[in-house]
Amino acid sequence: MADLIEILDRPVLEAAPLLLGATFRHGGVTLRLTEVEAYDGPNDPGSHAHNGRTDRNAVMFGPPGHLYVYFTYGMHHCCNVSCGPEGQPSAILLRAGEVVEGLETARARRGRSTDRDLARGPGRLCQALGIDRDDNGIDLRGVLEPGPPVAGISSGPRVGLRKAADRPWRFWIPGDPTVSRYVAAKPR
DNA sequence: GTGGGGATTTACT
């Protein structure tokens, strides 16, 4: 089984699909990742790091294997794994997964939700795992464990972006019920 | 100091 840092210390477009099938433990809940998206630093208009380093996105510029958590829409958190050599601001958004441990805890955090929807979408995923801004920057060694290689990975455009909406940098395990559905950005 | 926008989710018609 591949080492986490070995996977993350390479270009984000190579690393992202390799995280599918990995397990992620936090707050008493374990997830099997089924859907991720790649954000490729300064060359990616859709990335938070596109306009350089700020207080918020600093973790993206740091060493690989740390959690970048941000708050959005006034009510949701999203979490990413920093990737690539230090100084290269790329990250992988954890979009969805299947709860494989801590089901009761996840249900309690998510309130009224079907088991399928517990971590189906980045905001739901963070809520199920109890992730918030206090977890920004945490070291993921021993937390995120790569799994065996997954065959037949699908890719397509990222969800909800107005910028760079054409880049097919979303990766998921085809047929898995916990993968979120594609939603284009709403026109203003 | 101000204002536009957002890597979303949920409930309601």
Add this chain to the structure above:
DNA sequence: GTAAATCCCCACA
């Protein structure tokens, strides 16, 4: 399908 919820971040003045 559409709308509302809700607040932090950041660019610009």
